Amino acid sequence: MKTRTVISMTLTLMVWASCSKNDTPYTPPALAEGTKVAGMGASYDSTVFVDLSTGTLTAVSAVSWDIAIQSTGGKALISNGARKGGVYRIASTNFDSVTAVPATVKINYEPGTLDTTATSFGAWAGATGASLQLVYVIDLGRNPPSSAVASGYKKMRVESATAGTITIRYANLDGSGNTVKTITLDAAKNFTYFSFTTGNVTSVEPDKSKWDFMCAGITVAGGGPPGSYVVTMGVQHNRLAGVKVATDNPGSSLTASDDPAAAINVYPSSNSRYATITKADYTTLGPVASADAIGRSWWQILQPHSSGNYKVYDWKTFLVQDPDGRVFKLKFTAFKNVATGTVGYPAFEYKELQ
Numbered sequence: 001m002k003t004r005t006v007i008s009m010t011l012t013l014m015v016w017a018s019c020s021k022n023d024t025p026y027t028p029p030a031l032a033e034g035t036k037v038a039g040m041g042a043s044y045d046s047t048v049f050v051d052l053s054t055g056t057l058t059a060v061s062a063v064s065w066d067i068a069i070q071s072t073g074g075k076a077l078i079s080n081g082a083r084k085g086g087v088y089r090i091a092s093t094n095f096d097s098v099t100a101v102p103a104t105v106k107i108n109y110e111p112g113t114l115d116t117t118a119t120s121f122g123a124w125a126g127a128t129g130a131s132l133q134l135v136y137v138i139d140l141g142r143n144p145p146s147s148a149v150a151s152g153y154k155k156m157r158v159e160s161a162t163a164g165t166i167t168i169r170y171a172n173l174d175g176s177g178n179t180v181k182t183i184t185l186d187a188a189k190n191f192t193y194f195s196f197t198t199g200n201v202t203s204v205e206p207d208k209s210k211w212d213f214m215c216a217g218i219t220v221a222g223g224g225p226p227g228s229y230v231v232t233m234g235v236q237h238n239r240l241a242g243v244k245v246a247t248d249n250p251g252s253s254l255t256a257s258d259d260p261a262a263a264i265n266v267y268p269s270s271n272s273r274y275a276t277i278t279k280a281d282y283t284t285l286g287p288v289a290s291a292d293a294i295g296r297s298w299w300q301i302l303q304p305h306s307s308g309n310y311k312v313y314d315w316k317t318f319l320v321q322d323p324d325g326r327v328f329k330l331k332f333t334a335f336k337n338v339a340t341g342t343v344g345y346p347a348f349e350y351k352e353l354q
Contacts, residue, residue: 036349065202070190071187071190078120095169116240189207234292235346272314318330318331
C-alpha cells in the first residue's frame with residue numbers, strides 16, 4: 001500500500017470536499033500561519049501520522065489492513081479499530097469447527113490507549129511464548145470506515161512464532177480460502193500490518209522514530225442501544241516509541257457536556273496558556289504514556305447532534321515529547337475542513353519549546 005505525504009495546509013491551501021447535508025451554516029475559523037490540517041476525510045477514510053520535528057503528515061488508507069503484529073518488544077495482535085474491525089475470542093482450538101459468528105461471545109475492539117497488554121485479541125501465547133492455538137473470528141469492519149457497509153469475517157489462528165516471524169492460518173467462515181501465511185516482522189515499525197484481502201504485509205505507519213501522533217478513526221460505544229459502536233475520530237500518540245503527553249487544561253473543573261449552553265462550551269479561548277507555556281511546564285504538568293492522553297478530549301459534538309456542530313476546546317494545550325526528547329506545544333483549532341465545513345479535517349497549531 002503506497003502512502004502519500006500530506007503537505008502543510010494553511011488558510012490559503014486547503015483540502016476541498018463537499019459539505020454534509022446535516023451541517024449548519026458554517027463560518028470558517030481563522031487559522032494561524034503554519035497550522036497543519038490532517039486530511040482524514042468525511043468518513044475518516046485515512047489515518048494521518050504526524051511528525052512534529054519535520055512538519056510531515058503522512059496519510060494512509062484506513063481500510064488497507066486488517067490485523068497487525070507488534071514487531072519488537074512483544075507480539076501483541078491488534079485489529080483495525082479505524083474501520084470498526086473487532087475480534088471474537090473463541091474458546092476452541094479446532095479451526096474447522098468454527099463456522100459462524102458466535103452468538104454468545106461479545107466482540108472486542110481496540111482500546112484507545114494502545115496498551116499492548118489489553119488488545120482485542122488478548123493473550124494468544126502461553127508463558128513460554130508458544131501459541132495457545134486459539135481460534136478467533138475477526139469482524140473486518142466497514143468500508144468506508146464510518147459507514148454501515150460491512151466487509152465480512154475471517155477466522156484465524158496463530159500457528160507459531162519466532163523472534164522475527166509469526167505464522168497464521170486464516171479462512172472464510174465456511175472454510176474456503178484456507179491459507180497458512182508466515183509474516184516477517186518489520187523491526188523498524190511498531191507494528192507489522194497484514195491485509196486478508198491481498199494476503200500480504202502492507203505499509204501503514206512510518207518508522208517508529210518518525211512519527212509522534214496519529215489522527216485516526218477509533219471504535220467507541222455509540223449513542224444507540226446497548227452494545228452499539230461507532231467509528232469516530234481520535235488522536236493517539238506514539239507510546240511504543242516513548243512519546244508522552246502532558247496537558248494544560250485551564251477548564252479542568254468544568255463538566256463535560258454536549259449542551260451548547262454548558263459552561264465548558266462557552267468557556268473563552270482567551271483562557272488558553274498556549275502563548276505563555278514553557279518547556280518546564282511539561283514536567284510540572286505530569287506527562288503520561290497512555291496513547292489517548294489527547295484522544296477526543298479536545299472536541300465535542302453539540303446538541304442536536306444532527307446539526308454537525310463540533311465544539312473545539314482550543315484553550316487546551318498539549319505538550320508532546322517526541323522520540324528524540326524534543327518538546328512541542330500543540331493546540332487543536334478546528335474539527336472541520338476550514339473551507340467547506342466537512343468533518344474529518346482536524347487542524348492544529350504547534351511550536352517547539354526550547
